[in-house]
Amino acid sequence: MNIEIKNILAVLPKGDGYEVKETNIYIKGDTIEKIGDKPDGFTAEKVLEGKDRLAIPGLINSHTHTYMSVFRNLADDLSFEDWLFKNVMPREDKLTNEDAYWGAMLACAEMIKTGTTTFLDMHMFKNQTINAANKTGMRAVISRGLAGNGMDEGAVRRLNEAKEEMEYAKDMSRISFMLAPHAIYTCDREYLQIIVQEAKKLNLPIHLHLSEAKSENAQTMESDGISAVEYVEKLGIFDVKTILAHCVQVNEKDMDILAKHNVSVAANPKSNLKLANGIAPIYQMLDKGINVCIGTDSCASNNTLNMFSDMNYTALLHKGTNGDPTAVTAEQVLKMATENAAKALDLENVTGAIREGLKADIAILDLNCPQFVPRQNLVAALSYSANGSEVDTVIIDGEIVMENGKLTLVDEAEIYAKANEVMERLK
Numbered sequence: 001m002n003i004e005i006k007n008i009l010a011v012l013p014k015g016d017g018y019e020v021k022e023t024n025i026y027i028k029g030d031t032i033e034k035i036g037d038k039p040d041g042f043t044a045e046k047v048l049e050g051k052d053r054l055a056i057p058g059l060i061n062s063h064t065h066t067y068m069s070v071f072r073n074l075a076d077d078l079s080f081e082d083w084l085f086k087n088v089m090p091r092e093d094k095l096t097n098e099d100a101y102w103g104a105m106l107a108c109a110e111m112i113k114t115g116t117t118t119f120l121d122m123h124m125f126k127n128q129t130i131n132a133a134n135k136t137g138m139r140a141v142i143s144r145g146l147a148g149n150g151m152d153e154g155a156v157r158r159l160n161e162a163k164e165e166m167e168y169a170k171d172m173s174r175i176s177f178m179l180a181p182h183a184i185y186t187c188d189r190e191y192l193q194i195i196v197q198e199a200k201k202l203n204l205p206i207h208l209h210l211s212e213a214k215s216e217n218a219q220t221m222e223s224d225g226i227s228a229v230e231y232v233e234k235l236g237i238f239d240v241k242t243i244l245a246h247c248v249q250v251n252e253k254d255m256d257i258l259a260k261h262n263v264s265v266a267a268n269p270k271s272n273l274k275l276a277n278g279i280a281p282i283y284q285m286l287d288k289g290i291n292v293c294i295g296t297d298s299c300a301s302n303n304t305l306n307m308f309s310d311m312n313y314t315a316l317l318h319k320g321t322n323g324d325p326t327a328v329t330a331e332q333v334l335k336m337a338t339e340n341a342a343k344a345l346d347l348e349n350v351t352g353a354i355r356e357g358l359k360a361d362i363a364i365l366d367l368n369c370p371q372f373v374p375r376q377n378l379v380a381a382l383s384y385s386a387n388g389s390e391v392d393t394v395i396i397d398g399e400i401v402m403e404n405g406k407l408t409l410v411d412e413a414e415i416y417a418k419a420n421e422v423m424e425r426l427k
Helices: 066-071 080-092 097-113 128-136 153-168 189-202 214-224 228-234 252-260 269-274 282-287 307-322 330-336 339-344 378-384 412-426
Strands: 002-014 017-028 031-035 046-049 053-057 059-064 116-123 139-146 175-177 206-210 242-246 264-267 291-294 362-366 391-396 399-403
Touching: 002 362, 002 378, 017 330, 017 378, 059 242, 059 264, 059 291, 059 307, 059 339, 066 080, 066 097, 066 116, 066 128, 066 412, 097 116, 097 128, 097 391, 097 399, 097 412, 116 128, 116 206, 116 339, 116 362, 116 391, 128 139, 128 175, 139 153, 153 175, 153 189, 189 206, 206 228, 214 228, 228 252, 252 282, 264 339, 269 307, 282 291, 282 307, 291 307, 291 330, 291 339, 307 330, 307 378, 330 339, 330 378
Parallel strands: 002 046, 002 053, 059 116, 116 139, 139 175, 206 242, 242 264, 264 291
Antiparallel strands: 002 017, 017 031, 053 362, 362 391, 391 399
């Protein structure tokens, strides 16, 4: 479909930052063909009026577990170990494939309704996140969580499932993949090295939880006398493109290693705070040139997949912890949630900005709400004022997946009912 968005304020890249200006956006098929004047021969099949609206690049959630949406508000105010090993993992064992599908559907609905168009998922249930992303129209990078020891039965099965998913989705243009060793405490060193070799063979990036809790550094200090970051470097993980989730418990030397290997970090500020794991030193990471992006983590630990909320926390936390009101600016935060994330997810030539030639992944916000009045610095407003309720229309890959606040491809009421059924049964 050819779409014209006319007379709209748009957040556009300018140099190393952004500008907000009134313009027209012309979408041909799945691509942004022109920004500004109508291209020759362009005929719109759908016209969206942009008055009192703001177009922003679709947000990118760089780390989540969509199937866990059914665990929202279920295991709260617990230590990390009690939360993970006594509450989350036992319930995961009870989920069926259908349960995981409805959890992922709920997650996709929430993300779209709060302006997220792309997400990186680590999951356990073959094809279910793919099916949900495909059904709702989202762009997704899929990583089957890998856990095991060497080539034991579970380790082999999970790796094979990851490969089978790639075959399953080979004709789905919005779906791409990474290999995802879950963590150093669920994968032994032999299995991690096997995954590195598979990643090289398949030319895939690696997605890994790392340095989320103090216990990980304690583990590698006891076994090897080095930090968790040094441990995975030694195993060769950084020989391939890598995105690490969390990186809360990292020191100066760790950050230098990440910078040297061009490792991307998906910070999860709200999840890390809620589980009392700490605060990732984003200010210092940015200073060292590390590519930092933002994830929500799952609804089991964050309770929401609303990127505007995590953007707000990211912008505020580091000012307070560093005693510097200029630390981690609103402009930097928007980059983390869009361009930096696209780079981390190997999608920098696909999405992450409203730019001619990129895919049409755009969220349109209604500015007729008190938190956007008066209209002054709208880039700052995205981190300091917006709460996600302003998202009115969302376009992904040139398709309108939400219009006037309503999802267009799926039945919201059915998703909510099915998700409630899953939780009632598990209880």
